[in-house]
Amino acid sequence: MLNGGFTPERLYLIEGVPGSGKTTLAMQFLMEGLRQGETVLYVTLSETEHELQEVAASHGWSLDGMNIHELTPPHDSLDPDSHYTMFHPSEVELGDTTKRIIEQVRALRPKRMVFDSLAELRLLAGSPLRYRRQVLALKQYFVGQKCTVLLLDDCASAEHGLHVHTIVHGTVSLTQLNPEYGGDRRRLRITKFRGRRFAGGYHDYQIETGGLQVYPRLIAAEHRRDVVDEVVSTGSTELDSLFGGGLHRGTSTLFIGAAGTGKSSLATSIAVAAAKRGERTAIFTFDETVRALVTRSAGIGFDLERHIKDGAIHAEAVDPAELSPGEFAHRIRNVVEHNDVRTVVIDSLTGYLNAMPEDRFMLVQLHELLSYLSHRGVVTILISAQQGLIGQMSNVIDVSYLADSVVLLRYFESEGEVRQAISVLKKRTGGHERTIRPLAITPDGVVIGEPLRQFRGVLTGVPYDRNENPSDAPPK
DSSP states (O other), X not given: OOSSSOXXXXXXXXXXXXXXXXXXXXXXXXXXXHHTTOOEEEEESSSOHHHHHHXXXXXXXXXXXXXXXXXXXXXXXXXXXXXXXXXXXXXXXXXXXXXXXXXXXXXXXXXXXXXXXXXXHHHHHOSHHHHHHHHHHHHHHHHHTTOEEEEEEEXXXXXXXXXXXXXXXXXXXXXXXXXXXXXXXXXXXXXXXXXXXXXXXXXXXXXXXXXXXXXXXXXXXXXXXXXXXXXXXXXXXHHHHHTTSSEETTOEEEEEESTTSSHHHHHHHHHHHHHHTTOEEEEEESSSOHHHHHXXXXXXXXXXXXXXXXXXXXXXXXXXXXXXXXXXXXXXXXXXXXXOEEEEEEEOHHHHHHTSSSHHHHHHHHHHXXXXXXXXXXXXXXEEEEXXXXXXXXXXXXXXXXXXXXXXXXXXXXXXXXXXXXXXXXXXXXXXXXXXXXXXXXXXXXXXXXXXXXXXXXXXXXOEETTTOGGGOOOO
């Protein structure tokens, strides 16, 4: 995101609401300095050393070697006979606090330093003018000491923070979202960084054991590469015929239809076919567990469990209530770039939609994700459920324009039975068969029959058989 990290010997502002991870990020920054053999200093006005030790212990860190300097109130600060406390906005206390900080810096000459927090310094300054001048003076002093400094601040007081934004070299803002259901969502944004390009916009992150885990926003244009124009088989001769020969590398295919029409089964058959020819596949399921996926696949003749154990298929159940869109994109990138996955199945887009705060953001992120997978030469299978069973159907969200190919699965009535039909409505990368074929899910797999040429009106759900009563045929 920062194209390498912080520019050394500069002043940076880390701002965020309480609980957003400012202290964790700051300690992570200092721990990296210790790992590189640097002298580091943590100056705290708001937390005690014991509290910082507890934070470090929760992440499995040892603060051995980290210099911690407390500027907390003295023990008699609550004594009513005390004339003033360290936190009273007086000239004496501001000067004393600054002097003690400078003494520590001169004695230790740290390469990295954290100042926690500016809210206390703001109270000591008393006025915005004195506060700005104090921060500016500290900036000039630290630059002369060749020290990289992180200033922590609460972004709740935005009008005060603006005085610091113009002084610091860069600003990282941490925010926290509280959805009505599910876990909290955290995002960070680099609002300023002088002298270097950075990845703008919001980036999802989590506070995990070991520090902040950031998931940079996916930018497909940064992953362009040459892709070999190759057609791969779906594993079914009839389905290949519908696609005009098969699926092209770097394309996305949307299976859309009512519940139970065979969308997931078709996607599984394509994944198994890829595994049989020696390619790796990843299946991300929002709507069922991996165990349910394996059991359902075994019932239609696919030994998915064996391919999972062999490592040919990576199956992962996704909880949209706990997983942010940024982390989901990161997981897909991880299996594509590190496991050489060549086929990705997302089942379904309804679950993916539930992970997004608003529909329009979901479409933009999905577009970036599909573009990225296209640049990597990955065959992508998307599944979307329609509302309704027979007759007029409706979509929860229309993503058909994003996919390179669209496959429609429908129920229709024939001879007192409810049957399924499949047809390819769209294919950008070449010609395709325009017929409507019957489809059946059997214990031996997915079976696609010959085109339903004797029927008219299959997509309405109640077709007419031309061979029965020509005089009763509906008007054309």
